[in-house]
Amino acid sequence: MRFHRAESAFFVFIFVIMAAGLVTLHAYHFVHTAASQFQLSASQIAYIDKLLFANGVLLATALFFGAFFSYPLIRLQVKEEGKLRAMTESLSARSETLEQAALTDGLTGMQNRRYFDDALREYLHEFRRIGKPVGLMILDLDHFKQVNDTHGHDVGDEVLRAVAKCLKDLTRYHDVVARLGGEEFAVVTPNMNVESLQRFAERIRKAIATMPIMAGNVRLRITASVGLAVWDGKESAEAFYRRADRQLYEAKSLGRNRVCA
Secondary structure (H helix, E strand, O other): OOOOHHHHHHHHHHHHHHHHHHHHHHHHHHHHHHOOOOOOOHHHHHHHHHHHHHHHHHHHHHHHHHHHHHHHHHHHHHHHHHHHHHHHHHHHHHHHHHHHHHOEOOOOOOEOHHHHHHHHHHHHHHHHHHOOOEEEEEEEEOOHHHHHHHHOHHHHHHHHHHHHHHHHHHOOOOOEEEEEEOOEEEEEEEOOOHHHHHHHHHHHHHHHHOOOEEEOOEEEOOOEEEEEEEOOOOOOHHHHHHHHHHHHHHHHHOOOOOEEO
C-alpha cells in the first residue's frame, strides 16, 4: 500500500510525538533516580513532576488530536485528490479520443478533411522554411455512384475501405493520407518533385485498378482518376489544392483511370 506524501508526513509527525513522550517518561524516571544526587527538595521534585506531566499531557493531546481528527481529514483529502486526478485523467483521455474522432474518418479509419487542411498548411509552412518540394495527389474513384446503385452501399463502403488500405500500404510514414469526402482521397507527399510524384501516382492508380474486390460472385473493377501538383513555394494551401483539383478534372475529362499533372 502506497501512502500519499501528506500521510507520510503525518506519520513522521506522530513518530516524533511518541519519541518526545518516551523522552519525557525517561526524564521523569531520571529525576526521581537522581534527586538525592542533585540534592533536590521535595517541592522542586514536585514542580519538575508537574512540568513533565504537563508535557506528557500535551503530547498525548497532540497524539489523540492527530490520530482522530487530523489523519481522517488528511485521508479524506487524499481520497478526494485521487478522485479528482482520476476524473482529470478520464476527461483528458476522453478529450483526446474526441479530438482523434474529430480528425478521423469513421468509415475508413484514415484522416479526414479537417486533418488534411491543417496538415497541408503545416507542411507548406515548414517546407517553405527549408526550401524543399511538396507534392499533392487528389484521387477520385471513377463511376463510384454506379457501384452504390448496382451493388448497394455496403459494397460501396467496402470499396472505400479497400482503397483506404491500399493508399496506407503504398504511402510513406510521413505522407498525409486522407479521405476528403465521398469517394475522394488526397495524399500529401513531402520532398517529391514532379517526376517522382508521377511515378508514385501511377503505382497507386495501378494498384487500385487491380484490387480484388468481390460483390457476391462478381469481381468489381475499380479505377481512379488522379490529379497532381507540386507546390511552387509561394502559393497558399487553398491555391495549391485548387491546382491539383483542376488536374483531377482534366484526368476525368480525358477518359478517367489516368494521372494528370
